[in-house]
Amino acid sequence: MIRTPLTRWFDLTTPIIGAPMAGVAGGALARAVSLGGGLGMIGVSGTATAGFVTEQCAIAAESELPFGVGLMVWVLDDRPDLLEATIAAAPSLVSVSFGNPAPYVGPLHDAGIAVAAQVNTTDDIRRAEEAAVDVIVVQGTEAGGHTGRRAMLPLLQEAVTLTDRPVVAAGGIATGRGMAGALVAGAAGVWIGTPLLSSPEALNSPAARARVRAAGGDGTVLTRAFDVAQRLAWPERWPGRALANEFSRTWHGREEDLSHDLISSRRVAEALRTGDLEHAPVYAGESVGLLVTERSATDVVRELDAEAEKALRAAARLVGS
Template identity: 55%
Template sequence: MPRTWLTDRFGLDVPLVGAPMAGVGDGRLAAAVSAAGGLGMIGVPGSAPAPWIVEQAAVAAAGGRPYGIGLMAWALEHHPAQLDAVLEARPALVSVSFGNFAPYVEPLRRAGITVAVQAGTTREAREAEQTGADVVVARGGEGGGHGRDEVATLPLLQGVLEEVTVPVLAAGGIATGRGLAAVLAAGAAGAWAGTAFLGCAETMLPEAARARVLATGETGTAYGRVFDVAQRLAWPPEFGGRALRNAFFERWHGREEELAGDEAARAELEAARAAGDFDTAYVYAGQAVGMVTRHRTAADVVADFATADNLLRRLTDDQ
């Protein structure tokens, strides 16, 4: 594999970060991705207590490889103990994004932690660099989970690479070695991928959710705020979520104001999550979900990303 800032900074075999996916990726998935040669990350849910973070960090660290933790800035305002727990754990990388991330960058850097900020626009990337982020993640609207849906990955990556001087990782729609090769060729230091790992046994997803992922094609996702509004989550409105399209989303999309006051719908979603009914409950995934077609291990997925090396070598040889 080509050496990049990402591989050199963390001693990786593959310039790949397993994106932090709250409710999907805990210490087990992070450890598996890191053991396979990438950098695994723990996704911290918005209301996660500090002891949960400490516990999952210990799981991720047990293999002796670098790992990371992903935090949501809007949640830290209400749960400051999350930051304290992360500082105690001292992971190699922390992503803090989605909201006012500025107050958290310097405390993390003072602790010797590399700080990443996810950006959905070039302007946001410039702000992240000015605030002191060590690396910017250019996250396009194709990506699963939460983020902006204003610019697609390829134009965003090009714009960000032109405007910032810190290393840039590409996120959104990258699920194979071909995708990794493409963003490396463009100048990214690596890829930031989540959806590619949704078929893995190491995730926290119930089997019914994984089965739905494997059966969904590339047009089977939808972007919006339906699930956040139904749960009364305090996500800033500019950061909607991309999830598998289902009956609940179709029923309420465009009626979010009405949904915000509908307690029956809120209870329906909560009950569906408990029952594993994914016609109503959500599974966050990006547009690359159509390439996730079978059960694999995290090591299998990382090995697939590593085929980027052969593709890049072929490109060089052809020239």
């Protein structure tokens, strides 16, 4: 069994957190991750209602195991109802990412809820530390969904030298060897999103899951095009990593033109409604090429844990006596 400060804190059997993924990670996915011994999280988008939060948390809570909720700072500033609904649902962990977490740490701590924040730069690490964030999640540019521009491994090594708080690695981890590598580099756990994109408990469509399984590791793009098309208020420093498709091939790098192109905006809105995956975003990280079968999130977590334990034992044998 792998034991770290993270497993001890949340009473987990493996130091794996299922990433909060808006549109993909609802209560059923979070519950499945927690049943595998990790900590499953629910992703809350900018258009989610407080009712969605309450409903999905009730599903996750059925397992009577720890679960978490992932909120976005730039959304919360105008949506205090999402924070209130989250606190009322009493998750074990809440992440406040993509913005300054400081204003939200106090209210969550007052409710007895631990706080995580994804960080993408050295300054972000310092800001999270100063804000008394409990779990600092280093999110590399390899990650699926919205992310920064720095690679995970150098940022992880910096984080563990800058803070004594538990640091969790996010971005590109999809095998036991990868997980073991992050733990050896100093992480107290791993935060996985892309490996859960083909699980039947997810909220994404069967067609999106099939597309993810067919995609190769070279097939992602880090782009603002989908946000610009949807007129979303995502801050520019966090573009999104998605599978390249016809829309991104046409508009990535031409976001200024796109911001005036109403027809293309309507096309993306329509694609999101109809499930046209050549024009709607399918967010996925660089590890997507390793995802080839549809598997329960519980099995994904259990297998990752077992393989990581094997890899850690093998790594120890590299050292001569």
